[in-house]
Amino acid sequence: MIPHDSIVALATPSGAGAIAVIRISGEDAIVIGNSVFRSIKNKDLTTQKTHTLHLGHIMDNSKTLDEVLVSIFKGPNSYTGENTIEISCHGSTYIQQQIIQLLLRKGCRMANPGEFTLRAFLNGKLDLSQAEAVADLISSDNEASHQIAMQQMRGGFSNEIAKLREELLNFASLIELELDFAEEDVEFADRTQFHELLNRIEFVLKRLIDSFAVGNVIKNGIPVAIVGEPNVGKSTLLNALLNEERAIVSEIAGTTRDTIEDELVIGGIGFRFIDTAGIRETEDVVESIGIRKTFEKIEQAQVVVYLLDSSSQMTDGSFKQIQIELEKIKNKFPLKPLIIIGNKADKLNENQKSKIKNEIDNILLLSAKEKLGVDDLKNQLLSFVNTGALRNNETIVTNTRHYDSLLKALDEIQKVKYGLETNLSSDLMALDIKEALYQFGMITGQVTNDELLGNIFANFCIGK
Numbered sequence: 001m002i003p004h005d006s007i008v009a010l011a012t013p014s015g016a017g018a019i020a021v022i023r024i025s026g027e028d029a030i031v032i033g034n035s036v037f038r039s040i041k042n043k044d045l046t047t048q049k050t051h052t053l054h055l056g057h058i059m060d061n062s063k064t065l066d067e068v069l070v071s072i073f074k075g076p077n078s079y080t081g082e083n084t085i086e087i088s089c090h091g092s093t094y095i096q097q098q099i100i101q102l103l104l105r106k107g108c109r110m111a112n113p114g115e116f117t118l119r120a121f122l123n124g125k126l127d128l129s130q131a132e133a134v135a136d137l138i139s140s141d142n143e144a145s146h147q148i149a150m151q152q153m154r155g156g157f158s159n160e161i162a163k164l165r166e167e168l169l170n171f172a173s174l175i176e177l178e179l180d181f182a183e184e185d186v187e188f189a190d191r192t193q194f195h196e197l198l199n200r201i202e203f204v205l206k207r208l209i210d211s212f213a214v215g216n217v218i219k220n221g222i223p224v225a226i227v228g229e230p231n232v233g234k235s236t237l238l239n240a241l242l243n244e245e246r247a248i249v250s251e252i253a254g255t256t257r258d259t260i261e262d263e264l265v266i267g268g269i270g271f272r273f274i275d276t277a278g279i280r281e282t283e284d285v286v287e288s289i290g291i292r293k294t295f296e297k298i299e300q301a302q303v304v305v306y307l308l309d310s311s312s313q314m315t316d317g318s319f320k321q322i323q324i325e326l327e328k329i330k331n332k333f334p335l336k337p338l339i340i341i342g343n344k345a346d347k348l349n350e351n352q353k354s355k356i357k358n359e360i361d362n363i364l365l366l367s368a369k370e371k372l373g374v375d376d377l378k379n380q381l382l383s384f385v386n387t388g389a390l391r392n393n394e395t396i397v398t399n400t401r402h403y404d405s406l407l408k409a410l411d412e413i414q415k416v417k418y419g420l421e422t423n424l425s426s427d428l429m430a431l432d433i434k435e436a437l438y439q440f441g442m443i444t445g446q447v448t449n450d451e452l453l454g455n456i457f458a459n460f461c462i463g464k
């Protein structure tokens with residue numbers, strides 16, 4: 001059901017900025033706005049054209065609250081699809097509150113989180129996946145997550161899904177028709193064409209499902225675990241990467257007990273660095289819990305940075321020891337990309353540097369303390385990330401709800417395909433198609449319910 005009441009909210013962040021925007025949407029938005037606005041040119045807002053801007057004062061009876069600019073959007077030509085006005089007032093919290101309270105007295109009600117965008121969806125201005133992308137766009141804090149959200153908001157993949165759903169719907173009705181003529185044993189739906197469509201759908205679904213792995217990682221930051229023996233400089237490296245004193249550093253082995261995580265954007269991609277407890281044999285209960293956690297973090301990490309103290313590797317036999325340690329890690333986590341860092345390179349002379357490079361393949365020498373070579377590490381991390389899909393502007397699924405529907409839709413499509421290949425009766429096939437159509441509709445919002453909408457929009461901020 002499409003609501004008709006007028007909602008109001010602050011659209012800009014609360015607190016003081018130079019300007020704040022208060023937005024009203026609903027059938028009576030312009031009438032209500034007009035009732036508190038005195039134009040400097042005596043204009044009546046209700047008779048102004050859409051997408052026009054007007055200077056005047058907000059009046060609470062004879063009291064002037066502020067000098068403002070009011071913009072007018074006439075439904076359906078607005079973000080929400082309803083009549084909308086925006087009041088740009090001065091950014092004082094006091095003024096904002098006075099104006100909002102005045103509007104509430106004039107018949108508006110406070111908007112719920114996401115209610116403007118919910119209305120845009122209900123009025124057909126956005127489909128559901130586009131509306132959800134709006135929330136992602138607002139929370140995007142790096143180039144990659146921004147690009148994905150922008151692509152989705154422009155309709156990136158709901159268009160594609162809606163088109164496929166349309167084609168599938170076409171076949172569904174032909175197959176339904178066959179059911180009406182069951183006696184005659186006719187086939188209205190061309191089986192070859194139908195098979196071709198199912199293959200096409202399967203291909204698209206699989207591509208979208210695969211993109212989720214990339215999408216999810218980009219949205220949450222690529223987890224990178226920094227591991228190694230105690231005192232090799234893991235926490236110092238974390239601090240050097242983040243450029244702040246995030247973790248405690250000391251010459252005491254076993255300083256870091258619990259893992260410490262923080263985000264850093266490198267080349268437009270978010271990375272989540274995890275500083276861990278140094279790995280060694282220990283009797284200390286707390287330290288050994290920390291070490292167990294380190295192994296869990298390695299498990300979850302997308303990339304492992306293995307640190308060693310290159311200055312302690314110069315005694316005889318120590319290379320052998322390190323090779324054994326590295327083999328252990330590689331055997332334990334054979335599929336993890338591993339970057340091997342020789343830290344404390346500031347303590348080495350050139351001779352020692354070339355010796356260690358010869359002994360340990362692909363070692364990257366750096367000094368976390370002196371912040372030397374940290375950029376090389378950043379570049380190497382970037383080279384691990386498959387950003388091909390991003391560069392090609394391909395659609396990337398980041399939303400768990402979509403992912404879930406895509407998996408279910410694929411399952412149903414494969415059932416239909418199997419039915420077609422094994423000459424399943426039309427009535428049973430029709431059931432599977434219906435289920436697939438349902439899952440497609442769940443993504444675009446063509447199929448929906450209040451609970452789902454409630455969940456989605458409750459996560460928005462107020463004013464959006």
Ligand SMILES: Nc1nc2c(c(=O)[nH]1)N(C=O)[C@@H](CNc1ccc(C(=O)N[C@@H](CCC(=O)O)C(=O)O)cc1)CN2
Pocket residue numbers: 021051073076077078079086
């Ligand atoms: N001041 C302001 N800035 C904003 C928004 C807003 O609502 N207000 N937006 C809100 O998220 C975003 C822009 N999105 C918008 C989308 C559609 C329309 C709109 O008026 N659409 C009309 C007509 C377009 C035209 O003719 O120029 C339409 O769809 O018919 C406005 C904003 C970001 N910036």
Ligand SMILES: Nc1nc2c(ncn2[C@@H]2O[C@H](COP(=O)(O)OP(=O)(O)OP(=O)(O)O)[C@@H](O)[C@H]2O)c(=O)[nH]1
Pocket residue numbers: 229230231232233234235236237248249250251252253254255256257276277278279343344345346347366367368369370
């Ligand atoms: N010379 C030099 N010293 C370093 C470097 N990196 C770290 N250190 C020193 O090595 C010691 C240990 O550093 P941490 O960062 O605490 O080492 P850690 O690996 O986090 O240690 P645990 O958390 O105890 O496992 C400190 O005294 C650091 O100042 C470096 O690049 N060069």
Ligand SMILES: [K+]
Pocket residue numbers: 230231249250251252253254255256
């Ligand atoms: K330490």
Ligand SMILES: [Mg+2]
Pocket residue numbers: 234235236247248255256275276278
């Ligand atoms: Mg540490």
